[in-house]
Amino acid sequence: MSEPRLSELALDGLWKNNPALVQVLGLCxxxxxxxxxxxxxxxxxxxxxxxxxSNGVVSMIRDWVRPEVRLPVYVMVIASVVT
Incomplete structure (x- = not known):
């Protein structure tokens, strides 16, 4: 079995199997x-x-929604985008 080259090790460690990069990119x-x-x-x-x-839709409907129901409407917008 041959030894892996330095460039293969660097590519594998820095890009393909880098847990820190995976955690930064995937946060939540x-x-x-x-x-x-x-x-x-x-x-x-x-x-x-x-x-x-969701931010685009919320900013478009911001002026149309009354303050009393603003939070539930925003939650419904976000939920509809996610599903």
């Missing part, structure tokens, strides 16, 4: 399934899309 969803960098990137993109869409 990390506890679910982000055990590889690819899964963490996918979860990070999904989280980013959810945040952008």
């Amino acid at each position: 969803p990390l506890l679910a399934i982000s055990n590889t960098t690819v899964n963490a990137i996918g979860l990070a993109v999904a989280t980013l899309v959810t945040l952008v869409v």
